[in-house]
Amino acid sequence: MQASKLINSLKFKQVVPGSxxxxxVSLLTQDTREIIDNSVFIAIKGAVVDGHTLVKTALKKGAKMIIAQEQVETGSIPVVYVQDTKRAMAVLSSYFYAGSSQALRVVGVTGTNGKTTVTHIVEAIFRAHGEKTGLIGTMYRKIGDEILKTKNTTPDIITLQRTLNKMVERGVSTVSMEVSSIALIQGRVWGIDFDVAVFTNLTRDHLDYHKTMANYAHAKSLLFSQLGNSYAHNSDGKIAVLNIDDPIGRQLEHDTAAQILTYGIKQAAMIRATNIEIHSQGTDFDLQLFEQKWHLRVKMVGLFNVYNILAAFAAAYASGLEPSAIIQTLEAFPGVKGRLQLISSPTKVAAIVDYSHTPDGLLNALETINDFVKGKVFCVVGCGGDRDHGKRPKMAQIACNYSDYPIFTSDNPRSEEPQAIINDMLQGVPQGRTVATFVNRKEAIQAAINQACPGDIVLIAGKGHEDYQIIGAHKYHFDDVEEAQAALKIKEQES
Structure with missing residues (x-):
């Protein structure tokens, strides 16, 4: 694409020099590490780095045009000045990558908990339907069977548009995407043409960024208020899928012009689960769609997974798939790595690895385990450093109230002292309650499994699918599943 054509997509700009x-253009980027000859570099004012200070580096590496919102020196290299480079980046990336989302069915999922599970179930449903699928989320980006690494739950807008463009080129028809609250506030999904937007729930998380729950709820609402404002007769229209058991889900009905499909368990939703029975092998329940009803036996355990299944069913149904075909996939779906992932052992001690890093997530996991455990429950849990301090005592209290043996340890301490984080957690321990503490996460997991007896379950909470631990400024390999398997193996040998 010619540079002149690219920047013409910006309505309001000043180009210096005028000719x-x-x-x-070979590449559009905000990252100087990517730059090649004939790149266009966008200077973004970030929380840590101001891209305007990197313009000289960009020019040395081959950038041939700069997009900026502050005065920069570039010699004879043209600069396109705009009011807001983040907004310009959204417009330019959509234009450069041919608005790829418009050629795809895009299902966006937002909420505190359940995003990863719902997007994976949606992907499985459409794949089983014979479509080539894409997935963008916390664990990775996926194009068909190819898995690409990701830094954020929702990538920056250029990476996102570039990924969607590759999906179109490779024949993908449906993509399911996790949409984080921070991404919505930062405009990382500006220009993405969502067809279906799903809301799972809203509980305490990310208050280090949003400061208040009201701000957090507003961030989530942006996905629905930006879901289009047209009922064009030549399209299927936009659909908002809302959990109306959550007060925010009911509020979102007023924040969108899209047609609404509701789901829930407690309220009289359009799609509803009843007669729920949770057991160690999965969950049984009746799924009701208006006046139709089916009995499901799924392999995932827990009430919150029933909500996730309802959300995925609703998204697929809203996209025009037949209920019977959707249900067939739901009953075969094995679950997602690090989401209540069961690790069994001949010792009859079981470990469960779960990405429950919020108070509500931890409560859901422990309540689910308590529904079917035969023995005692051990809970290994920590809290992340440089994140919301307020949830630390809350998670500690939940661990004490819903497990027999709470063990506090490190999660990703980042720049904080691990023991200081544990001390914050200890403030939530009820008077007279005893807990064990291990700064070393590996030792905590080993101690829990060593103490457990046949019939007991060890919940290892917080990191789920993650295969690393961030200590200080360094990232080290660490996988809860691997550590649990190793500890169970040792226990088996010793017994």
């Missing part, structure tokens, strides 16, 4: 030698 320049046009060129074919």
């Amino acid at each position: 320049y030698e046009d060129f074919r």
Whole structure:
């Protein structure tokens, strides 16, 4: 694409100098590490780094045009000045990558808990339907069977548009995407044409960023208020899938112009689960769609997974799939790595690894385990450093109230002292209650499994699918599943 054509997508701009030698753009980027000859570099004012200070580096590496919102020195290289480079980046990336989301069915999922599970179930449903699928989320980006690493739950807008463009080129028809609250506030999904938007729930998380629950709820609402405002007769229209058992879900009905499909368990939703029975092998329940009803036996355990299944069913149904075909996939779906992932052992001690890093997530996991455990419950849990301090005592209290043996340890301490984080957690321990503490997460997991007896379950909470631990400024390999398997193996050998 020619540079002149690219920047013409920006309605309001000043180009300095007014005339320049046009060129074919090789790359659009905000990252100087990516730059090649004939790149266009966008200077973004970030929380840590101001891209305007990197313009000289970008020019040395081959950038041939700069997009900026502050004065920069570039010699003879043209600068396009705009009011807001983040907004310009959204417009430019959509234009450069041909608005790829418009050629795809895009299902966006937002909420505190359940995003990863719902997006994976949605992907499985459409794959079983014979479509080539894409997935973007916390664990990775996925194009068909190819898995690409990701830094954030929702990537920056250029990475996102670039990924969607690759999906179109490779024949993907449906993509399921996790949409984080921070991404919504930062405009990382501006220009993405969502067809279905799903809301799971809202509980305490990310208050280090949003400061208040009202701000957090507003961030989530942006996905629905930006879901289009047209009932065009030549399209299927936009659909908002809302959990109306959550007060915010009911509020979102007023924040969107899209057609609404509700789901729930407690309220009289359009899609509802009844007669729920949770057991160690999965969950049985009746799924009701208006006046139709089916009995399901799924392999995932827990009430919150029933909500996740309802959300995924609703998204697929809203997209035009037949209920019977959707249900067939739901009953075969094995679950997601690090989401109530069961690790069994001949010792009859079981470990469960779960990404329950919020108070509500931890409560859901422990309540689910308590529904079917035969023995005692051990809970190994920590809290992340440089994140919301307020949830630390809350998670500690939940661990004490819903497990027999709470063990506090490190999660990703980042720049904080691990023991200081544990001390914050100890403030939530009820008077007279005893807990064990291990700064070393590996030792905590080993101690829990060593103490457990046949019939007991050890919940290892917080990190789930993650295969690393961030200590200080360094990232080290660490996988809760691997550590649990190793500890169970040792226990088996000793017995």
